Amino acid sequence: MGTPSATGGYPAPLPDRSVGDGYLQHAPGYVLNDGPKLITSRFVHEDSFTLKRSVATGGYEGLRAALEMTPAAVHDEVRAATLLGRGGAGFPAGVKWGFLPPGKHPYYLVVNGDESEPGTYKDRLLMERDPHQLIEGCLIACYALGLQQCFLYVRGEMALAQERIAAALNDAYEAGYVGRQVCGSDFSVDIVMAWGAGAYIVGEETALIESLEGRRGMPRLKPPYFPAAVGLYGQPTIVNNVETLANLPWLMVNGSEAYKGHGSESSPGTRMFAVSGHLRRPGVYEVEHGVTTFRELIYGDNFCRGIRDGNELKMFIPGGGSAPWFFEDHLDLPLEARPVGAAGSMLGSGAIVIMDDTTDAVRAAWRVVKFFARESCGKCTPCREGTTWLEQILRRILDGEGRPSDIDLLLDIGDNISPGPYPVAADDGAEAVPFPPRQTTICPLGPSAVAPVVSTIRRFRHEYEAKITRRDPIPIEVVPVGAAS
């Protein structure tokens, strides 16, 4: 290959972000499209992050509705709504809440705002644009479950989100929504903002708890699998994603029946998807869960309006950097966890990255692997060593130093991190293997680095082969001492 152009000709004109084409000047990246708005309804307002605007547009009414009910009834409502976790695993929040062992107080709430999966950003917008909605969601969860304190953990690099949340908390405390005797009731809870300092792995919930205890953010050994059993300070702890909690105010005001009126039966409500890459209108969209297909999202007039310059789609990442890649044959899958899992990948963190036919598959895979090599916490050997090996081998292939045996070596290293049939989208007659993979590591970071490698080798092996120019070293036959005589 002469020109490894993953960039497709930069500095080409960048897509125009003009107001009136769905983009909002005050919320870069967010696209206001037609469709129900459950969690981004305030984004149109420039001052959506203020208490004044929030209250003027129904803010804290979900909290008031919850306080009129018993805590158990609030939990039942969330369970009935089948609110799926929006962080990546897609576990139903109401079920997760039910894992709290009775009577082992205190319980804590930890909000995972450490959004850093490549391609993902929706929690950042929710924190920057509508911090009161998130705070209200936290309050509803704490009330329902008897959680005595909430820690709102924001990614270290998100200075504006930290600023908006701090200001919102200050106003909410002063107005009596947070702290002692919320809205004059018997419900009292403190919400404290904590923040990270640059470590992707802290998004893993047990690593986040370690970080919140003032330690290196390394995942804890499992079992126990759920912090609901043993979490912060060894106490039962609910860890929920920002977007998950942001759904609670709407849900409490409108009820679970209305909530299930949106989206599909198994994935109700809406979800935020960040759709980036080679698109005419990349953006963050609130989309009906489980109904819309990838094709509609990528090509639909209401969404991204197709690939830039009329180019062809080459491949796409359906659920953040950790997800196995998809191709044109997967375009008609709905944005729903189950069918995407059956096809060998995941919706993950709601991050879709589109790559057109100018993209160099090996270079794109290398860049994602490089991320995981850099972010591996170093606790488990297969990940610490394996991700670095993968990165270095891909680098040498790109540098024209690759050997024919490197392809098998890449797959073999991958097999050491996630053994057995690796989940790949069914193509070329291969059987679909559902996500997630088996792993030799404590957390899924290591297997995540294998996803782009296996995905691209399966589909674009010829691109690897075309780059491999060096021959394998000739094996040296070792003659045992004394054998010659």
Add this chain to the structure above:
Amino acid sequence: MTLSPANEALAGEIIGWFPRPRSALIPLLHLAQAQDGYLTDEAMRRVGELVGATPAEVKGTAGFYEMFRFEPVGTYLVNVCTNISCLLWGGEELLEHACESLDVEVGGTTDDGMFTVEEAECIAACTEAPCLQVNYRYRGRVTPADFDGLVEDLRAGRTGIAGHGVLAQVRQSIPAERLAGVVPPEQAREAPVWLARNEAGASG
């Protein structure tokens, strides 16, 4: 230097919000970094005293997190993202342009101490590729000309971006009379009062 009197007071307040003092370690390190632009040994020692950690534990923890610096960096830390979405729109070329135009290597600081340029991982602005952060404040869809304009604005002090170390310019503060009460877990074994509503609701 060690923590200023104002930061000592803030540190005491922050520690009071956590059930265990050690949980305040990362927030206090940010406080120290905002004060000095990086983490000095004196400040780390003082933070350790405040939260009950040895200097080795403090440095061992801080060293895990990329944002903490043990050496001074430029007044403006420029993080150019080259992860997948930015790669697709020229993030690497933007990084190259940044280094050329400021005459530094990746990770290097300009002679006048104004700018440090680094390669960043995904900073969650993927539709705005290629993007960068200056002291963790965003700029999106950055062309080479945009970059040069940004550098000019920063040199002229026209951006309102504070020096390295400062993150949020608004701090959380909780009035004492509004605080619900933070105690170590072993002093909070009783079920919270409002859960009694469940029994009342069930019996009534």
